[in-house]
Amino acid sequence: MKTGLAISVTMHAALLGFGIFSLSTPRAFEVADVEALPVDIVPVESITQVQEGDRQAPAERRPAPRPTLRTDEVENAQKVGEAETDLKSPPTPDAKPKPVERAAEPPPAPAPRPQPVETAAEEAQVAEAEPVPATERQPEPQPRQEVTPDPTDKPMVAENAEAESVTLPRTAPVPQARPQPPRAQTAKAPERRQAEAETPAPRQQARGEKKDDELFDQVAALLNKERASGGGARRSTGEAALGGTRTTAGEQLTQSEMDALRGQIQRCWNVPAGAIDAANLKVSLRFRLDPSGAVEGNPEIISGGDGSGVARAAAESARRAILQCAPYNLPTEKYSAWADVIVHFDPSDMF
Amino acid sequence: MESVALTAPGGELSIWALFWQAGWVVKLVMIGLLGASIWTWAIIVDKTLAYARMRVALNRFEQVFWSGQSLEELYRSLSERKTTGMGSIFVAAMREWKKSFEKGARSPLGLQTRVDKAMDLALAREMERLEGKLGFLASIGSSAPFIGLFGTVVGIMTSFQAIAGSKTTNLAVVAPGIAEALLATAMGLLAAIPAVIAYNKLSSDAAKLGARMEGFADEFSAILSRQIDEKVSSRQRAEEYA
Numbered sequence: 001m002k003t004g005l006a007i008s009v010t011m012h013a014a015l016l017g018f019g020i021f022s023l024s025t026p027r028a029f030e031v032a033d034v035e036a037l038p039v040d041i042v043p044v045e046s047i048t049q050v051q052e053g054d055r056q057a058p059a060e061r062r063p064a065p066r067p068t069l070r071t072d073e074v075e076n077a078q079k080v081g082e083a084e085t086d087l088k089s090p091p092t093p094d095a096k097p098k099p100v101e102r103a104a105e106p107p108p109a110p111a112p113r114p115q116p117v118e119t120a121a122e123e124a125q126v127a128e129a130e131p132v133p134a135t136e137r138q139p140e141p142q143p144r145q146e147v148t149p150d151p152t153d154k155p156m157v158a159e160n161a162e163a164e165s166v167t168l169p170r171t172a173p174v175p176q177a178r179p180q181p182p183r184a185q186t187a188k189a190p191e192r193r194q195a196e197a198e199t200p201a202p203r204q205q206a207r208g209e210k211k212d213d214e215l216f217d218q219v220a221a222l223l224n225k226e227r228a229s230g231g232g233a234r235r236s237t238g239e240a241a242l243g244g245t246r247t248t249a250g251e252q253l254t255q256s257e258m259d260a261l262r263g264q265i266q267r268c269w270n271v272p273a274g275a276i277d278a279a280n281l282k283v284s285l286r287f288r289l290d291p292s293g294a295v296e297g298n299p300e301i302i303s304g305g306d307g308s309g310v311a312r313a314a315a316e317s318a319r320r321a322i323l324q325c326a327p328y329n330l331p332t333e334k335y336s337a338w339a340d341v342i343v344h345f346d347p348s349d350m351f
Numbered sequence: 352m353e354s355v356a357l358t359a360p361g362g363e364l365s366i367w368a369l370f371w372q373a374g375w376v377v378k379l380v381m382i383g384l385l386g387a388s389i390w391t392w393a394i395i396v397d398k399t400l401a402y403a404r405m406r407v408a409l410n411r412f413e414q415v416f417w418s419g420q421s422l423e424e425l426y427r428s429l430s431e432r433k434t435t436g437m438g439s440i441f442v443a444a445m446r447e448w449k450k451s452f453e454k455g456a457r458s459p460l461g462l463q464t465r466v467d468k469a470m471d472l473a474l475a476r477e478m479e480r481l482e483g484k485l486g487f488l489a490s491i492g493s494s495a496p497f498i499g500l501f502g503t504v505v506g507i508m509t510s511f512q513a514i515a516g517s518k519t520t521n522l523a524v525v526a527p528g529i530a531e532a533l534l535a536t537a538m539g540l541l542a543a544i545p546a547v548i549a550y551n552k553l554s555s556d557a558a559k560l561g562a563r564m565e566g567f568a569d570e571f572s573a574i575l576s577r578q579i580d581e582k583v584s585s586r587q588r589a590e591e592y593a
Contacts, residue, residue: 004397008389020367 060241067236074233086233253337257330261338264328269321271314271347281314283345285322291335293327302342318345369531374509380502380535387491387498388542394484395549402556405436405481409563412437416567436477436560437567443473444571466575470568477564481557485550492547499539506532 054066065080077086253261287299299322305315322343330338370381415425416437426445434442447469451462510528517524 001393001397004395004400005389005393007396008392011392012385012389020365023366 054240054242057240057242060239062238062241064238064241065236066240067238071235071237073235077234080234080236083233253330253334257334261328261330261341262343264325265321265343268325269345270317281311281345281347283311283315283318284342285315285318285345286340286342287322288340289326289328289330289338291332293330295323295326299323304345314345314347318343321345366534369527369534372527373506373531373534377502377506377509377532377535380498380505381538384495384498384502384535384538384542387495388538388545391488391491391542391546391549394488395545395553398485398549398553402481402553402560405560408438409436409560412441413567416441435480437564439477440470440473440564440568441571443469444568444575448575462579463572463576467572470572474561474564474568478557478561481560482554485554485557488546488550488553492543492550495539495543495546496536497539499536499543502535502539503532506535 054064057064057066068080068082070082074084074086079086081087281304283304284302285299286302288296290296299319301315301319305312305318328338370378373381422445426442426449429438429442430446444466447466448462451465507529510525510532513528514520514525
């Protein structure tokens with residue numbers, strides 16, 4: 001018995017020692033992240049990835065939207081357009097208002113002509129008419145008083161006046177009165193008044209152009225008001241080139257959203273049971289979804305589904321699955337990413 | 352393709368580490384099973400050697416017995432030393448035979464019965480020596496898996512209690528405790544499997560040796576019975592002549 005015990009103890013000790021040194025921590029599993037789902041979705045990025053540009057413009061290397069007339073930058077604006085505030089809605093078409101505004105332009109143009117011919121009588125009229133604006137009238141008497149010192153400078157002005165006409169010095173105060181209403185705020189500074197009084201003649205000449213500028217501004221303001229009813233506020237300077245209405249590159253379905261869609265399709269998929277060789281039953285379908293998630297039209301079989309009756313049955317079962325499970329619940333803001341979907345059905349993993 | 356390695360949070364999983372991480376009940380069970388395994392193997396080694404020796408002894412005795420040597424001479428050479436197996440049966444029978452004749456026993460039937468009884472006794476003693484401790488192998492073979500299972504159940508119970516305490520069901524938290532608990536079952540099976548196999552083998556070996564000895568005892572009993580009959584008839588003939 002002693003020999004048996006001795007042999008047993010040594011054997012166990014040897015085995016344990018071997019176990020401690022050789023059967024140490026087993027190697028950790030290398031777990032590959034394998035997707036075992038037989039339904040696969042291909043995001044159609046070539047279609048969803050669109051750069052912003054102009055739809056009518058010829059294709060260039062880089063798509064660019066139509067250049068804007070306005071150049072003032074608006075912070076955080078995203079849509080290209082002429083508006084002052086960034087709006088998502090498209091700009092209202094400005095074809096109609098334009099002819100009306102152009103027709104308004106000519107009448108003011110002849111109006112400035114007769115004015116230089118006007119006499120002091122008109123001055124009085126203007127002076128009388130001026131009380132109507134009310135609030136800003138008080139500074140006006142002052143320029144009148146300041147006009148009186150003018151004679152001291154007369155010798156200098158007289159040289160110019162002699163060349164044109166004698167009446168000019170008399171009419172000199174007239175233009176001063178005219179431009180004042182719009183400049184009422186700045187008129188309060190007395191020093192400026194003096195400087196303006198020094199050169200009365202050039203003022204007269206500039207008057208007609210000034211009027212045109214004002215009109216242009218008014219027209220532009222009118223135009224702006226109409227444009228503000230829609231369109232973005234981001235300005236574009238480059239030449240227009242072919243592209244979509246907005247850039248959609250960033251909109252891709254995340255893995256979990258793709259999984260959700262896959263799960264929704266897979267739930268309705270009745271795999272044709274008892275198929276002879278499942279490896280040949282791979283089917284790819286392409287279909288369009290509308291923003292509500294419903295299938296538009298009939299899913300189109302891209303590959304598979306031809307040949308034996310079993311393959312055709314598999315393709316039809318995939319098509320039925322897509323139609324049966326609609327509408328699909330997907331994030332609306334990424335519609336462009338899932339508007340066009342290609343789904344691969346591969347039942348070979350399931351057998 | 353991304354690969355994720357599942358490793359325990361800062362613990363090695365060697366057998367030694369698993370043993371030390373276990374609770375005291377599981378440790379006790381494992382130590383007990385290790386002891387049972389050692390004892391099982393000691394018995395297996397001992398019995399295998401003993402049976403081999405016995406087989407050699409039986410062969411040698413049969414060779415000597417059937418060589419035509421005088422039974423008296425054989426008895427004289429064997430009675431002086433320690434005998435095993437057939438030798439001890441032969442010595443027991445011859446001792447009873449001698450005692451009866453020296454004392455001048457009259458009844459031949461009584462002599463036959465006493466010799467058979469002596470041989471049965473010797474055979475039973477030999478069989479007991481052969482089969483002794485095989486019962487331990489049998490009980491280890493049948494109970495060690497259960498003992499190991501008990502350790503596993505206790506270990507899993509405590510490890511689930513620990514998991515409930517840690518409030519996570521991460522596999523990395525669950526796995527080490529269960530691996531440690533399963534070590535107890537592994538040790539139970541490690542002890543039980545050799546025990547069962549060895550029990551079946553050794554008990555059939557013992558049965559074979561026992562049958563061989565029984566056969567010899569029957570044969571020797573027949574020889575002695577013939578001798579008794581011869582002696583009785585010769586004595587009766589002597590009495591008739593007298």
